[in-house]
Amino acid sequence: xxxxxxxxxxxxxxxxxxxxxxxxLLTLTVVAxxxxxxxxxxxxxxxxxxxxxxxxxxxxxxxxxxxGIPQITASNSHDLFLAEGYVHAQDRFWEMDFRRxxxxxxxxxxxxxxxxxxxxxxxxxGWRNVAEQEVKQMDATTLSYYQAYAxxxxxxLAHHKGADISLEYAVLGLQTPGYTPEKWTPAxxxxxxxxxxxxxxxxxxxxxxxxxxxTKLTATDIATLHPTYPYSSHPTITDAGSGDPARVAESSAxxxxxxxxxxxxxxxxxxxxxxxxxxxxxxxxxxxxxxxVPQLLGINSDDIGxxxxxxxxxxxxxxxxxxxxxxxxxxxxxxxxxxxxLHCSTVSAACPFDVAGYSFSGLPGxxxxxxxxxxxxxxxxxxxxxxxxxxxxxxxxYLYDGKKQAFTTRKExxxxxxxxxxxxxxxxxxxxxxxxxGDYDTVxxxxxxxxxxxxxxxxxxSLQWTALTPGHTAESIFILDKATDWNGFRxxxxxxxxxxxxxxxxDTAGNIGYQAPGLIPIRKQGDGTTIxxxxxxxxxxxxxxxxxxxxxxxxxxxxxxxxANNAAVGPSFAQNLTKDWDAGYRADRITHDLQKxxxxxxxxxxxxxxxxxxxxxxxxxxxxxxxxxxxxLDSGTARAVDLLKKWNFHDDEGSAAAAYFNIFWRNLLxxxxxxxxxxxxxxxxxxxxxxxxxxxxDQPDSSWWVDEKLGIGNRDEMFAYAADQxxxxxxKLMGPDSSQWKWGDIHTLEVTxxxxxxxxxxxxxxxxxxxxxxxxxxSSVVDAVGWDASQGYEVDWVPSMRQVVDLGDFDHSTWINxxxxxxxxxxxxxxxxxxxWQHNKTRSWPFSKDAVAxxxxxxxxxxxxxx
Numbered sequence: 108x109x110x111x112x113x114x115x116x117x118x119x120x121x122x123x124x125x126x127x128x129x130x131x132l133l134t135l136t137v138v139a140x141x142x143x144x145x146x147x148x149x150x151x152x153x154x155x156x157x158x159x160x161x162x163x164x165x166x167x168x169x170x171x172x173x174x175g176i177p178q179i180t181a182s183n184s185h186d187l188f189l190a191e192g193y194v195h196a197q198d199r200f201w202e203m204d205f206r207r208x209x210x211x212x213x214x215x216x217x218x219x220x221x222x223x224x225x226x227x228x229x230x231x232x233g234w235r236n237v238a239e240q241e242v243k244q245m246d247a248t249t250l251s252y253y254q255a256y257a258x259x260x261x262x263x264l265a266h267h268k269g270a271d272i273s274l275e276y277a278v279l280g281l282q283t284p285g286y287t288p289e290k291w292t293p294a295x296x297x298x299x300x301x302x303x304x305x306x307x308x309x310x311x312x313x314x315x316x317x318x319x320x321x322t323k324l325t326a327t328d329i330a331t332l333h334p335t336y337p338y339s340s341h342p343t344i345t346d347a348g349s350g351d352p353a354r355v356a357e358s359s360a361x362x363x364x365x366x367x368x369x370x371x372x373x374x375x376x377x378x379x380x381x382x383x384x385x386x387x388x389x390x391x392x393x394x395x396x397x398x399x400v401p402q403l404l405g406i407n408s409d410d411i412g413x414x415x416x417x418x419x420x421x422x423x424x425x426x427x428x429x430x431x432x433x434x435x436x437x438x439x440x441x442x443x444x445x446x447x448x449l450h451c452s453t454v455s456a457a458c459p460f461d462v463a464g465y466s467f468s469g470l471p472g473x474x475x476x477x478x479x480x481x482x483x484x485x486x487x488x489x490x491x492x493x494x495x496x497x498x499x500x501x502x503x504x505y506l507y508d509g510k511k512q513a514f515t516t517r518k519e520x521x522x523x524x525x526x527x528x529x530x531x532x533x534x535x536x537x538x539x540x541x542x543x544x545g546d547y548d549t550v551x552x553x554x555x556x557x558x559x560x561x562x563x564x565x566x567x568x569s570l571q572w573t574a575l576t577p578g579h580t581a582e583s584i585f586i587l588d589k590a591t592d593w594n595g596f597r598x599x600x601x602x603x604x605x606x607x608x609x610x611x612x613x614d615t616a617g618n619i620g621y622q623a624p625g626l627i628p629i630r631k632q633g634d635g636t637t638i639x640x641x642x643x644x645x646x647x648x649x650x651x652x653x654x655x656x657x658x659x660x661x662x663x664x665x666x667x668x669x670x671a672n673n674a675a676v677g678p679s680f681a682q683n684l685t686k687d688w689d690a691g692y693r694a695d696r697i698t699h700d701l702q703k704x705x706x707x708x709x710x711x712x713x714x715x716x717x718x719x720x721x722x723x724x725x726x727x728x729x730x731x732x733x734x735x736x737x738x739x740l741d742s743g744t745a746r747a748v749d750l751l752k753k754w755n756f757h758d759d760e761g762s763a764a765a766a767y768f769n770i771f772w773r774n775l776l777x778x779x780x781x782x783x784x785x786x787x788x789x790x791x792x793x794x795x796x797x798x799x800x801x802x803x804x805d806q807p808d809s810s811w812w813v814d815e816k817l818g819i820g821n822r823d824e825m826f827a828y829a830a831d832q833x834x835x836x837x838x839k840l841m842g843p844d845s846s847q848w849k850w851g852d853i854h855t856l857e858v859t860x861x862x863x864x865x866x867x868x869x870x871x872x873x874x875x876x877x878x879x880x881x882x883x884x885x886s887s888v889v890d891a892v893g894w895d896a897s898q899g900y901e902v903d904w905v906p907s908m909r910q911v912v913d914l915g916d917f918d919h920s921t922w923i924n925x926x927x928x929x930x931x932x933x934x935x936x937x938x939x940x941x942x943x944w945q946h947n948k949t950r951s952w953p954f955s956k957d958a959v960a961x962x963x964x965x966x967x968x969x970x971x972x973x974x
Contacts, residue, residue, distance in 0.1 A: 192259025341691030348680025432484030496641030
């Protein structure tokens with residue numbers, strides 16, 4: 108413009124108005140800040156002094172260290188668990204309240220109609236109903252522990268309301284004013300075990316995926332994408348079923364001869380495609396419903412697993428066992444785990460507990476940890492405990508062996524905040540609840556499969572799942588916490604039915620062991636990998652594998668036991684535990700690291716165990732990089748690929764090579780496979796896809812490498828194309844200077860609050876979420892900081908905690924949590940352990956009375972309330 112814009116004098120009325128406005132805004136900001144600080148801190152727990160608690164029989168001491176981790180000491184079991192309930196409520200009640208709404212299908216009461224779909228699905232499964240049945244069948248002693256715990260929670264609630272409990276209630280009040288938490292009950296505690304069983308539910312996703320793949324692929328192609336366990340190259344947990352190597356091929360061949368209605372060949376190719384499409388439509392609806400739930404409990408994936416291993420004293424510097432464990436789960440703020448110590452002041456038959464470790468808020472006892480005699484860890488065994496059945500409907504019932512059967516029905520009424528209640532009718536067959544939608548899907552003509560005729564008509568999918576049968580896991584926790592030897596440990600495992608876990612063991616006498624527990628079905632036909640005909644009694648379950656026939660090991664000759672979701676047994680094992688094991692890359696690497704130390708004559712230390720846990724070696728990269736670096740590439744891409752030539756194949760946070768390789772890997776999966784697969788079956792990466800691509804790497808002319816639209820005719824051309832796409836993406840994400848690329852710049856974790864963290868309202872998310880944190884590691888490496896290649900590079904599942912227990916001196920043990928013990932967003936212990944966790948560091952773990960006393964910074968005494 109030719110003329111300057113007019114300028115206002117500082118004495119102009121506009122400036123005076125602006126000054127007054129700024130003073131008002133500043134004043135309001137200060138007031139809001141003071142009120143806000145008061146709001147967020149008023150719910151912080153009292154950690155010193157005295158609190159009178161109704162129902163206590165004697166005083167209880169709660170000692171907290173500099174991380175706010177409580178060590179609770181009581182003179183009797185009743186007071187011990189009552190105090191644990193009170194302390195859990197102090198730190199985590201919102202989380203507990205939110206969880207019980209999830210597990211009861213009552214989220215709509217809190218958040219309105221947006222949660223109806225999730226509530227309907229969980230009500231259909233009936234978690235709460237099963238939990239209530241489990242409470243009814245508890246023995247009197249166990250029930251007394253759960254009731255004491257509930258009394259402790261309710262003692263806290265009696266004197267805390269709204270934002271006095273947690274900041275979340277202040278936020279909730281903006282949407283659902285007047286909400287008041289109801290009293291805690293034992294069923295609220297037990298219901299959470301159903302949620303964990305769902306999170307670790309084995310191969311349901313694989314069954315659904317095979318049904319979806321059948322719409323586009325042959326049975327041979329599906330088998331390629333769901334390969335059997337690589338027994339010849341990766342270890343099994345035990346030697347059971349190792350048998351003759353020839354049996355491996357026999358086992359693999361038999362895997363395809365199953366009772367399958369989703370991908371079996373038909374007499375007519377058109378009929379085959381139509382049948383697959385009809386069944387896939389049902390599977391897709393179940394997949395969509397199931398996908399909503401893991402977002403609340405932590406993302407579920409085939410690649411979620413855990414590491415645990417135990418080394419005998421013959422290989423350690425102390426002469427006593429060392430035990431390591433890091434369960435891999437979806438990240439959440441606060442962490443799913445709550446660290447706690449539970450100590451009877453005098454250990455006796457009447458008060459047998461002296462235990463410390465990781466608990467679940469809302470559940471009494473310690474889930475993973477050690478007592479004064481034994482230590483234990485968990486990884487997911489991953490047995491096939493779910494089956495989907497294609498049910499043939501007939502009006503208001505279903506057909507079974509040619510006869511019409513009436514559904515078992517129940518009505519569920521869901522309260523909706525800001526809306527009218529919604530009533531649904533849950534229908535169940537002999538197998539379990541119907542999961543597909545109320546309209547169901549129609550098979551339009553008769554199809555002939557290896558399972559027989561599938562006539563036209565209405566069909567639905569039902570679910571049979573061991574967790575829908577009342578069990579005893581809630582009782583096993585206390586048996587485990589007070590066990591003193593191998594027999595006591597196995598007694599606890601005998602009652603641990605759902606979710607079935609790999610349980611590893613060590614004791615102060617020097618013994619190590621492994622036990623697989625759980626209800627694992629025996630099938631009349633098939634191997635559980637595909638959707639099963641529901642209309643005939645020729646299929647289904649006949650019972651469960653007896654506990655004494657489940658795999659076990661005690662003081663094995665090798666002097667160590669490694670479990671990382673790999674196959675627990677060999678292919679000749681008498682019973683079918685599952686066909687969908689983790690492929691064993693992590694187990695193979697941990698075994699390699701241990702054997703390297705042992706062969707070198709090195710006595711293994713606790714620090715060595717932690718270093719193994721932090722191993723970022725990427726076996727997938729080691730297999731693919733030699734091929735990629737041998738291919739002629741354009742100059743820009745070639746410079747990026749040059750990063751890989753001197754790379755040690757470790758997915759370290761600061762590695763440029765790791766950044767580029769993982770971008771290449773994601774592009775390769777999409778370009779070679781994703782374009783050919785249904786939307787619901789996109790490659791997520793991880794162990795299964797490591798194995799798939801490794802099996803094809805020596806088949807350069809395989810059709811999987813061909814893409815006629817892109818003009819790609821073989822493996823090398825596909826690698827070159829993916830490498831070029833990866834280079835372009837890397838420049839876009841991290842800039843043109845490849846020397847400055849870092850894996851941690853794109854592989855980041857935002858620790859998200861389970862309830863409000865994904866609200867879509869930025870200020871609310873800011874209150875509760877933390878991050879991003881730059882991380883190394885990756886999917887199916889020992890440092891299993893996993894990511895979903897179908898979505899991006901952000902972290903989706905993590906080592907939710909890490910522990911190394913030293914049986915030579917428990918006070919030399921170490922532990923770390925993903926976040927901290929507190930669930931209060933601005934409490935100092937909300938995220939105080941995350942920086943250590945981020946860099947694979949751990950904290951000391953005091954256990955003895957003297958060590959706990961030395962670490963104590965605050966002591967709270969809970970005293971019996973005067974009557």
